[in-house]
Amino acid sequence: MNREEILKKTVEVIYECVPEMEGTELSEESVINTDTAIDSMGFTMVICRLEGIFGIKIPDRQWTKLSTLGDVISAIEKQLKKQGRLA
Amino acid sequence: MRFGSFSEMTGYYAERTPDSPALVFEEGGSVKALSFSAFHGRIRERAEELKSAAVLGAGSGAEGPAGVRCVGVFCTGSLDCVVDILAAARAGFQQVLLDPMASDELLKEQIGLSGADMLLGDEDLAEEFEEFLRPAGQAPDLKAGRILFFTSGTTASARAVALSEASLCCSAYNGGSLLPLDPSDRLLLMLPLNHVFGFVCGLLWPLSCGASAALGRGPRHYADDMAFFRPTAVSLVPLLLGFLLKNGLLNEELRLMLIGAGECPPALIRAVKDKGIRVSFGYGLTETSSGLALSLGDDPYALTVCPDDEIRIASDGEIMVRAPGSMMEGYYRDPEATARAFSDGWLMTGDLGLIGEGGRLWITGRKKDIFVLPDGTKVYLPEYEAKLSEVLAGRDFALFMKDGAVCLAVSGGKSEEDGIAEAVLPLMKTLPRGQQIRRILMTGAIPRTATGKVRRWALAEEVN
Structure with missing residues (x-):
């Protein structure tokens, strides 16, 4: 799995958890709490779903530091690396 | 029941209904219960441990006058956390309730201001923030049984409201006397304990009625x-x-819902009522240990003032409050701010309202330059706008709220919108999610009153 694949999956999850976002173009630079109008509840759902899919747990205190889609992907990468599932 | 302390509350039910569940929690994937008797016993035991300081995770050992210590508790919401809070009060400590999800900067500031000399609730966090504890030898203004709540996530500097066991218990009594729970009730605590609404209405309200709180x-x-x-x-x-x-x-056993800490759209209340669930709306402030008034009848916006509280409306419509049992001691180490908050012994709430039929209270708006977001977070506009003025130098702009979201109006043409968005982006990255600007409105002149105040409601109306 590489960063691009994680991005693809993350965008899928955002569309699934926040249906009103479907069709919105998202990139790593998208500030997902403003550009995409995902409220804190939607954001919680997205992160929980991603944790389940990737089999990871992003520490609670890191949640508040996740601003852009790129931040979320980096956090997932970091946890996957910790588990030795990502080079 | 009216109680003067947490221990009196748990002790009362430990004696009368020892086997009734006080707390319900998850353990190993199952629902477990802790009886009032066992809960009270654990609090007593933990209080002794804390007093002996034998089990403290992190701490400098500093003490204040007459041996009073101040403990910071990271409010994780776990069973241990609840026991620690109640035990620290029983041990006669001052304590400050901390949000484990808050930013590093905010936690450092709050730990420093509170004079905490030990940390509990989360071992990793206690270790991480140990260096910011009060050094031995320094003795700030400490008081046994004082509990500090920081007003919810603001862009302002940290401001702690000094409450006490007695004021919090009084607030729980006020709520329970208007909306009594049955000992067979189970109230789910979903809100953080470092917010006074969560602490009183999620934990103390059920316990004071002999009901259980599910963590x-x-x-x-x-x-x-x-x-x-x-x-x-x-x-x-x-x-x-x-x-x-x-x-x-929503589960089918649910029969009562208390909504507070922000405006609630009527559609949401209707949807809950349609499910046969009784809905009550609560109005309160951190400064009054939470609840001041609750809706009890069919109209969720017609609020009955709590038994110990007195409310009157100033000539400009501002709600003024006297709450002898549940009023704050003051803003911690900020006597000027405390003095400014009162007028002739009445707390000036900054909210606007009117008193109608049967002495009931209706909230009509806010006087202060504050937005209250749907999650209860307050946004202090003067400070937010001061930060924006640094990145929007020379532009005429104003913040307004629409559908629970913070929006920015800027005087200028539509073609400038992308440039504005780009300019504010670095600032947005530093703000909590709910406080970030969700929408930019490019408009003509920013509407203002004759005295220069922004007519924020007019901006909100401009947005479809």
Whole structure:
């Protein structure tokens, strides 16, 4: 799995958890709490779903530091690396 | 029942209904219960441990006058955390309730201001922030039984409201006398304990009625805690209610819902009532240890003032409050701010309202330059706008709220919108999610009153 694949999956999850976002173009630079109008509840759902899919747990205190889609992907990468599932 | 301290509360039921569940929690994937008797015993035991300082995770050992210490508790919402808070009070400590999800900067500031000399609630966090504890030898203004709540996530400097066991218990009594819970009730605590609404209406309210509090498992379980704990009552903020309704997550045993800490759209209240659930809306402030008035009848916006509280309306419509039992001691180490908050012994709330039929209170708006977001967070506009003025130098702009979201109006043409968005982006990255600007409105002149105040409602009306 590489960063691009994680991005693809993350965008899928955002569309699934926040249906009103479907069709919105998202990139790593998208500030997902403003550009995409995902409220804190939607954001919680997205992160929980991603944790389940990737089999990871992003520490609670890191949640508040996740601003852009790129931040979320980096956090997932970091946890996957910790588990030795990502080079 | 009216209680003067947490120990008196748990001790009362430990004696009369020792086997009734006080706390319900998750352990190993199952629902477990801790009886009033066992809960009270654990608090007593833990208080002794704390007093002996034998089990402290992190701390400098500094003491204040007459041996009073100040403990910072990271409010994780776990069983241990609840026991620690109540035990620290029993041990005669001053304590400050901390949000484990807050930014590093905010936690450092809050630990420093409170004079905490030990940290509990989360070993990793206690270790991480140990260096910011009060050094030995320094003795700030400490008082046994004082509990500090920081006003919810603001862009302002940290401001702690000094409450006490007695004021919090009085507030719980006020709520319980208007909305009594039955000992068989189970109230789900989904809100953080470092917010006074969560602490009083999620924990003390059920305990003061001899009912049980189910300890929610945090944001990861917002979607399944109702199904897991099967509560009969719940206290919520509007944002969380919207989420639960949208996803069909309310359990069928639910019979009572208390909504507070922000405006709640009528559609949400109707949707809950349609499910046969009684809805009560609560109005209160951190400064008054939470609840001042609750709606009891069919109209969720017609509020009955709590028994110990007195409310009157100033000539300009501002709600003034006297709450002898539940009023704050003051803003901690800020006598000027405390003095400014009162007029002739009445707390000036900054909210606007009117008193109507049967002495009931209707909230009509806010006087202060503050937005209250749907999750209860307050946004202090002068400071937010001061930061924006640094990145929007020379532009005429104003913040306004629409549908629970912070919006920015800037005088200028539509073609400039992208440039404005780019300019504010670095600032947005430093702000909590709910406080970030969700929408930019390019407009003509920013509407103002004759005295120069922004007519924010006019901006909100401009947005479809």
